[in-house]
Amino acid sequence: MKRLSELYEELVEHYAKFCTMPGVRVEVEILRLQERGYSREEAIVELYKRAFGVSEVEVMSGAEPGRPEARAIVYxxxxxxxxxxxxxxxxxxxxxxxxxxxxxxxxxxxxxxxxxxxxxxxxxxxxxxxxxxxxxxxxxxxxxx
Structure with a gap:
């Protein structure tokens, strides 16, 4: 069972293997999934499943600390x-x-x-x-x- 922020950080590390701007790439992929109707949390979980080839991911419920807006500004x-x-x-x-x-x-x-x-x-x-x-x-x- 992982927190959503941990999944996000693992995604950024995964994309860093083949992208020059992994954070931007993850945000773009999240936005694409959000355009298809996913929430931000669902999009992160779906990207994690695709990237690591797992069928089920357990996410800890509760409020996530941190602001995604600040992270987006950095990217x-x-x-x-x-x-x-x-x-x-x-x-x-x-x-x-x-x-x-x-x-x-x-x-x-x-x-x-x-x-x-x-x-x-x-x-x-x-x-x-x-x-x-x-x-x-x-x-x-x-x-x-």
């Missing part, structure tokens, strides 16, 4: 931070492609422009490395190595 912040990071990475890739094409098309450009082009070409690699280092450190802190 929205995670999602918006991720969107900003992805947009910065995409912009850097475009800048890098432009800079490298500038080097290829006109190899006789001035020294100052060559420096700009080289920095523009190196910036996507640096940003991607920082992005993956951040993801790796988050996984290591969470103990998912």
């Amino acid at each position: 929205r912040r995670e999602e918006s931070a991720s969107v900003v990071a992805h947009m910065a990475l995409r912009a850097s890739v475009l800048l890098g492609a432009w800079a490298l094409s500038l080097l290829v098309i006109s190899p006789s450009i001035e020294e100052s422009w060559r420096t700009v082009a080289l920095l523009g070409g190196a910036s996507p690699a640096a940003l991607w490395a920082a992005f993956f280092a951040l993801r790796a450190s988050k996984r290591l802190k969470a103990g998912r190595g």
